[in-house]
Amino acid sequence: MTDLAVATQGLTKRFGSQVAVDTVDLAVPRGAVYGFLGPNGSGKTTTIRMLLGLISPTAGGHELLGSAMPERAAEVLPRVGALVEGPGFHPYLSGRDNLRRLDAADRTAEARTADARIAAALDRVGLSAAAAKRYRSYSLGMKQRLAIAAALLLPRDLLILDEPTNGLDPQGTREVRALVGTLAAEGATVLLSTHLLAEVEQVCTHVGVMHRGKLVAQQPLSRLRSDAAPRARVLTDQPAQAARVLRTLGLTEIAETAAEASGQLGAAAPEKVVAALVHDGVAVRGFAVEAPSLEDVFVSLTGRGFDVSG
Amino acid sequence: MSAADTSAAPVRRFSSRFLRSELRLIAVRRRNQVGLAALAAVPIVLAVAIKVAAPDTSDGAPDFVAQITGNGFFVALAALSAELTLFLPIAIAMVAGDAVAGEADQGTLRYLLTVPVGRIRLLAVKYAGIVAGAFLAPLLVAATGLTVGLILFGGGDVTLLSGTQVGFGEALLRLLGVCLYLGVCLSALGAVGLFLSTLTVQPMGATIALTMLSVASVVLGQIPQLDWLHPYLLTRHWQDFGELLRDPVSFGALTPGLLSALAYIVVFLTAAWARFAGRDVTT
Numbered sequence: 001m002t003d004l005a006v007a008t009q010g011l012t013k014r015f016g017s018q019v020a021v022d023t024v025d026l027a028v029p030r031g032a033v034y035g036f037l038g039p040n041g042s043g044k045t046t047t048i049r050m051l052l053g054l055i056s057p058t059a060g061g062h063e064l065l066g067s068a069m070p071e072r073a074a075e076v077l078p079r080v081g082a083l084v085e086g087p088g089f090h091p092y093l094s095g096r097d098n099l100r101r102l103d104a105a106d107r108t109a110e111a112r113t114a115d116a117r118i119a120a121a122l123d124r125v126g127l128s129a130a131a132a133k134r135y136r137s138y139s140l141g142m143k144q145r146l147a148i149a150a151a152l153l154l155p156r157d158l159l160i161l162d163e164p165t166n167g168l169d170p171q172g173t174r175e176v177r178a179l180v181g182t183l184a185a186e187g188a189t190v191l192l193s194t195h196l197l198a199e200v201e202q203v204c205t206h207v208g209v210m211h212r213g214k215l216v217a218q219q220p221l222s223r224l225r226s227d228a229a230p231r232a233r234v235l236t237d238q239p240a241q242a243a244r245v246l247r248t249l250g251l252t253e254i255a256e257t258a259a260e261a262s263g264q265l266g267a268a269a270p271e272k273v274v275a276a277l278v279h280d281g282v283a284v285r286g287f288a289v290e291a292p293s294l295e296d297v298f299v300s301l302t303g304r305g306f307d308v309s310g
Numbered sequence: 311m312s313a314a315d316t317s318a319a320p321v322r323r324f325s326s327r328f329l330r331s332e333l334r335l336i337a338v339r340r341r342n343q344v345g346l347a348a349l350a351a352v353p354i355v356l357a358v359a360i361k362v363a364a365p366d367t368s369d370g371a372p373d374f375v376a377q378i379t380g381n382g383f384f385v386a387l388a389a390l391s392a393e394l395t396l397f398l399p400i401a402i403a404m405v406a407g408d409a410v411a412g413e414a415d416q417g418t419l420r421y422l423l424t425v426p427v428g429r430i431r432l433l434a435v436k437y438a439g440i441v442a443g444a445f446l447a448p449l450l451v452a453a454t455g456l457t458v459g460l461i462l463f464g465g466g467d468v469t470l471l472s473g474t475q476v477g478f479g480e481a482l483l484r485l486l487g488v489c490l491y492l493g494v495c496l497s498a499l500g501a502v503g504l505f506l507s508t509l510t511v512q513p514m515g516a517t518i519a520l521t522m523l524s525v526a527s528v529v530l531g532q533i534p535q536l537d538w539l540h541p542y543l544l545t546r547h548w549q550d551f552g553e554l555l556r557d558p559v560s561f562g563a564l565t566p567g568l569l570s571a572l573a574y575i576v577v578f579l580t581a582a583w584a585r586f587a588g589r590d591v592t593t
Contacts, residue, residue: 052424055590077426078320084424088417092339104331105425108320111327150421 005030005158005189006051010060013046020046022213023060028191028206033184035200035221036193037298038210044193045085047210048162051191052082065157078108081151082160086167087143091136095127095146098135102150109154121149126175140167148176152183159183162193177203197294211302225291232273233262235286242282249276265289328427332439336405342443345401349447352397353389353455357382361462382459383468383481387555389455390448390488394548398447399524400517402496405443406503407517409436410586414511414593429587433504437579440500445493452489456482474557484559488551491564495548498571499524501578502544508586511593544574 006028013021021043028034038044049055051062053070062069067076089098099118103109109117122128125145130138138146144167151159164180165173180203184190194200200207200221208218217224232251234242242261243254249272251263265273270289277284336342360378374388410433413419422432459465468481476484502523506516527545530536540546547567553560 049420049590049592052420053426054420054423055592056588073426074322074428075320077424080424082421082424084420086417088419088421090335090416090418093335101331101335102421102425104327105422105427107322107325107328110323111325147421 008062012059014058024215030189032206033190033204035204035207042210043213079157081156083147084162087147089135094132096131121152125149141172158189160191217301229264230291232265233288235260245280329435332435336439350454354458357385357458357462382463385459386452386455389451395528401447402500403517403520406440406500408513410507411510411516412513441497444496444500448489448492470555470557472556484554487554491551494571498574501575505578505582508582
């Protein structure tokens with residue numbers, strides 16, 4: 001048995017002459033919270049649709065939880081909870097009746113436990129009070145919560161969540177991120193597609209970056225961070241003198257402004273830098289070691305800002 | 311709610327839950343309820359109109375209508391005959407057009423498929439829902455017509471098209487036969503509708519296309535120059551239900567209609583499967 005919850009080999013999808021997904025090799029380890037990051041239009045949703053068997057790849061293949069897809073979809077998909085490209089429900093049914101319908105369609109779900117499982121799923125996303133209301137009258141955030149509840153009707157080994165915090169208010173966003181953490185702690189693997197860098201920084205252990213249909217990076221988040229060199233920043237009214245000290249300590253890419261000096265730490269220990277500055281009589285008003293933000297890393301990977309892929 | 315250690319494939323059960331859910335989905339839909347009410351209104355309007363303005367029976371009016379004043383039983387037949395060219399096909403087209411395209415349009419299709427519902431199973435359940443509607447609709451029209459007919463014109467022995475008289479009980483049995491025959495005919499229309507519904511993500515488009523197809527079939531059937539085409543028309547044998555009102559019943563005369571319906575069902579369900587089984591679901 002493989003230790004990957006999601007594995008794709010050269011997954012490719014062409015729509016006419018346009019290549020939406022280009023030879024993607026995803027590797028999501030079991031137990032990971034995998035941030036599937038990329039701007040809108042970078043091929044994330046198309047990839048997810050292929051993972052779930054909704055569209056067939058032009059080339060390549062994949063396994064979910066060690067089972068080949070789409071051949072073994074009937075066995076493996078009941079263990080996968082999915083939220084794909086926003087919620088989709090019958091507007092004239094209540095939230096609860098919509099979940100009932102999905103549960104009724106699942107041949108692995110027991111009818112006898114349906115009501116209890118549906119109530120638990122609604123409770124988990126904070127939708128119990130609105131369960132009897134028609135879906136039509138739900139706000140965008142409530143719709144999104146219902147879609148997450150649908151993914152939690154049964155215990156899942158893998159959750160594929162496409163932009164789960166879309167349309168949620170800050171409170172709802174926090175709740176959903178906490179929920180993702182809880183699900184992961186309970187042992188589920190989570191593939192979380194998002195275009196929000198902060199979301200990845202808060203909840204993910206691994207990250208894969210999509211750009212124009214290609215997977216341009218795929219690593220544990222910690223390694224992606226450590227690969228990018230941290231910088232030391234000195235706040236002072238003597239930036240020239242501070243910069244000189246930093247240079248003698250072996251820091252590189254020194255930068256000076258009117259009120260600060262900074263440089264890439266390299267092998268230098270931060271505490272030695274502070275001691276050397278003080279020893280040389282530099283008036284240190286503030287000192288910080290900053291890892292580059294994920295956004296900087298992202299820009300360095302894709303060579304461009306975080307806007308819609310053409 | 312997660313369990314990473316449940317690596318064994320879950321047990322799949324055979325259950326009618328999804329089918330029942332589908333029937334319920336069709337039944338609770340306000341639009342379908344209004345549609346059924348409209349179907350039921352036709353025999354009522356027909357019977358009341360005849361009661362109020364008792365027609366002169368010598369002006370060549372259709373057989374059933376002329377006989378209504380003598381026996382309320384014929385309200386049911388007259389209503390079925392009147393609704394067969396447009397109202398009943400529209401009702402089937404509403405349900406059939408919605409079958410796959412409606413789910414695609416609302417985004418529920420992708421969630422059903424990831425449950426997972428196998429695509430063949432989905433088509434089977436959707437078609438079962440259409441067939442249920444195809445049998446329910448004529449039964450409802452007949453039951454309403456019978457009820458209002460008996461109230462306004464009374465019952466009694468029924469004179470058949472062949473001139474013989476049968477008891478009211480046997481007449482009811484024959485009426486049931488008519489409804490079942492029409493149910494089969496409308497199921498064939500529904501199979502075409504299911505196929506159309508897999509072609510588009512706009513349910514109304516499939517509904518309108520099926521209605522137009524049905525009407526066009528009736529119109530083409532009335533053009534004598536196209537008699538080479540007539541045997542292949544979907545609606546060609548629908549009015550054959552009158553055979554059930556002769557004595558003795560000529561089941562042989564019903565066979566072409568049933569075979570034609572069966573052929574339509576097989577061809578278009580196969581086409582629906584061929585179209586839907588490998589289709590990319592992008593809504």
